[in-house]
Amino acid sequence: MRARSTMAGIARKAAALLMTLLLAALPGPAGAREFRAADTHPESYPTVQAVIEMGRQVSARSGGRHTIRVFHSRQLGEEKETIEQTRVGAIDINRVSLAPFNGIVPETQAATLPFLFRSAAHLHAVLDGPIGDEILAAFEPHGFVGLAFYDSGARSMYNAKRPIRSPEDMKGLRMRVQQSDLNAAMMAALGATALPLPFGEVVTALSTGIIDGAENNWPSYVHNEHFRMARYYSLTRHSMIPEVLVMSKKAWDGLPAEDRALFRAAARDSALHMRRLWEEAERASEAAARAAGVEVVEIADAEPFRRAMLPVYDRFIGDPALKDLVRRIQAAE
Ligand code: GTR
Secondary structure, three states: OHHHHHHHHHHHHHHHHHHHHHHHHOOOHHHOOEEEEEOOOOOOOHHHHHHHHHHHHHHHHOOOOOEEEEEOOOOOOOHHHHHHHHHHOOOOEEEEEOHHHOOOOOHHHHHHOOOOOOOHHHHHHHHOOHHHHHHHHOOHHHOEEEEEEEOOOOEEEEEOOOOOOOHHHHOOOEEEEOOOHHHHHHHHOOOOEEEEOOHHHHHHHHHHOOOOEEEEOHHHHHHOOHHHOOOEEEEEEEEOOOEEEEEEHHHHHOOOHHHHHHHHHHHHHHHHHHHHHHHHHHHHHHHHHHHOOOEEEOOOOOHHHHHHHOHHHHHHOOOHHHHHHHHHHHHOO
């Protein structure tokens, strides 16, 4: 009797094991999978937190079928490299600045121009409306699906040498720029030497003196430790380059329509979540820099900077369709 029940127990266990193995060998329900997302910033940064939030939403809305794993702190590489990896499908989701996309998606140049957006309200009005959708759609022929924009505030000049008050103060400074020809030209137009470098190399380049300074928003300057070496932060607020969240077209094409809608909605919701985090991050980073003794230089009149940078409009926005895009951005209320 006992022997028989032991045999039955073993048979039951073997059947259960067989079932587990069979299930593991089968594809998950409707293409369930983990999506790999890249970000250059550290975990605490608002963009990283926003993609983590998007992942929560995607899991909840897909009944746990899909998850997003965020590789922050450039674990998957610098922005230019992660963009290429996203194009070939090795990375599924990428949160990057529009600037490193300038050479790939021409329309991104329009939103990268200096002194284009007048305020955060103007930027939101443009990006939340049809112009924003048009720029997002422009990614598709190049192997990406534009999902949403994230805020990035205003970028200002900082350096280790001297307070910058006017374009004359920029002369001869070696300034790092994002890897975008437009940004290099913008910096050169001010008389500085523009050095395009990956973001992750800025800290070392500052501490070894390869560069004198760079330009960025408050949170990037503080969260990435640039403020420890570059002690002068001048509020030029010369550009407001949006961040973009893209999905690899390869990953997108593998999704059924209802999952695509789910990813789009979760991305857009994460952008709103990000906006709240962003305002707080800007405030906190500025306060941290000031508390650490950074000399913050108010620029009473940014007009000389604007005038000096203006030639980049004609140089990069020659194409009539791009000209029209810029005109519509400027005209938006
Ligand atoms: C930051 C942006 C990063 C990166 C960086 C840079 O503002 O969030 O994605 O592009 O600027 O200057 O390289």
